[in-house]
Amino acid sequence: MIRDTTGTPDIGTREAQIVYVAEAEDGIRLDRWFRRRWPHLSNIQVQKMARGGQIRVDGARIKPEGRLTAGAAVRVPPIPEPIVRAPGEHxxxxxxxIAFARSMVIYEDDLVIALNKPHGLAVQGGTKTTRHVDRLLSAWGEGMDRPRLVHRLDRDTSGVLLLGKGPEAAKRLAGAFARRQAKKTYWAIVMGLPKPAAGQIDMHLKKSGINDYEIMRPADPKENGAEPAETAFAVISHAAQRAAWVALRPFTGRTHQLRAHMKAIGHPILGDPKYGDEKSNSLTGPLKLQLHARRIELDHPGGGTLTVEAPISAEMRAGFEHFGFDESECVGDPFEGVKRQR
Incomplete structure (x- = not known):
């Protein structure tokens, strides 16, 4: 037996349910739609149900990353009850x-929230990560009130992280990132002095290793699994030949792209535990990863242009002080007029 419902679906029932996609949910991914309505479900559970054919949309199979349209009928299999945690585990x-989450806000309006994510805070959780940005978004409410992540930053990268308020705003923001319309500027301190002082790195990358040991390495474009990656760089200042403060603009969004690219051209980002080498590590000393998402510019989901800058983190400021850099040395946009080569 399958029941129709337009309200809040039941959990812990043995019956499948038909749930209709709300107008405000038009365009949302299937896995995110499930997680929004049943937050206790894991991504693995949703993927298993979708790939096993237990989830159907208008009678047809759908992949976990498939998009839903308003009014679509979703067959929802029996949803297990949430695990009741022991005292102290809630x-x-x-x-x-909540105070910490809101302290990260550097911009907010009716459709967008911009956070200045600190070094060391993961964006999403994992088996050993229980404190992360995605969990902290409950500070704004649950369900339709909960902001949505539209892109990511590495755990140890600080800086601008955008959130969408409501599914439509999130959809438009995520679309801008997916179409590579967002102009992102990162600041980094790297080993040595890149020559020339400005240029573009066009180098395919491929994941290597497993689990926590996974890194990105340069790859031949014909190699299976190799993905195109392009980064523009510009030196803003330098400390003789020892280190340079550079601006970086990724035109693609590969995992660890900036870190892997700078390592590949012989100028690894200082403080990088994965991509550093013996020489850069000796220069780093106590400094943490010197990479900061400084600025994002893209179309505002409500119209016009949204531009957000994030003050540098304490970790990045320590690097500036160590090498004698000053923020006033950066005048204007280092990438004005620079476009993708492809």
Whole structure:
């Protein structure tokens, strides 16, 4: 037996349910739609149900990353009840969590929130990560009130992280990133002095290793699994030949792209535990990863242009002080007029 429902679907029932996609949910990914309605489900559970054919949309199979349209009928298989946690294991946000989440805000309006993500905070959780940005978004509410992630930053990269308020705003923001319309500018301190002082790195990358040991390495374009990656760079200042403060603009969004590209041209980012080498590590000393998402410019989902800059982190400021760099040395956009080569 299958029941029709337009309200909040039941959990812990043995019956499949038909749930209709709301107008405000038009365009949302299937896996995100499930996680929004049943937050206790894991991505693996949703993927398993979709790939096993237990989830159907208008009678047809759908992949976890498939998009839903308003009014579509989703067959929802029996949803298991949430695991009841023992005292002390409850994951609800504390007042301190909420205060911390809101302290990261550097811009907010009716459609967008911009955070200045600190070094060391993961964007999404994992088996050993329980404190992350995605969990902290409950500080703004649940369900339709909960902001949506539209892109990511590495755990140890600080800087601008955008969120969409509501599914439509999130859809438009995510679309801008997917179409590579967002202009992202990162600041980094690298080993040595790149020559020439400005240029573009066009180098395919491929994942290598497993789990926590996974890194990106340069690859031949014909190699299986190799992905095109392009980064523009410009030296802003330098400390003799020892180190340089560079601006970086990724035109593609590969995992660890900036870190892998700078390593590949012989100028690894300082403080990088994965892509550093013996020479850069000796120069780094106590400094943490010197990579900061400084600025994002893209179309605002409500019209016009959204431009957000994030003040540098304490970790990045330590690098500036160590090498004698000053933010006033960066005047204007280092990438004005620079376009993708492809």
């Amino acid at each position: 994951m609800a946000l504390t007042p301190a969590d």
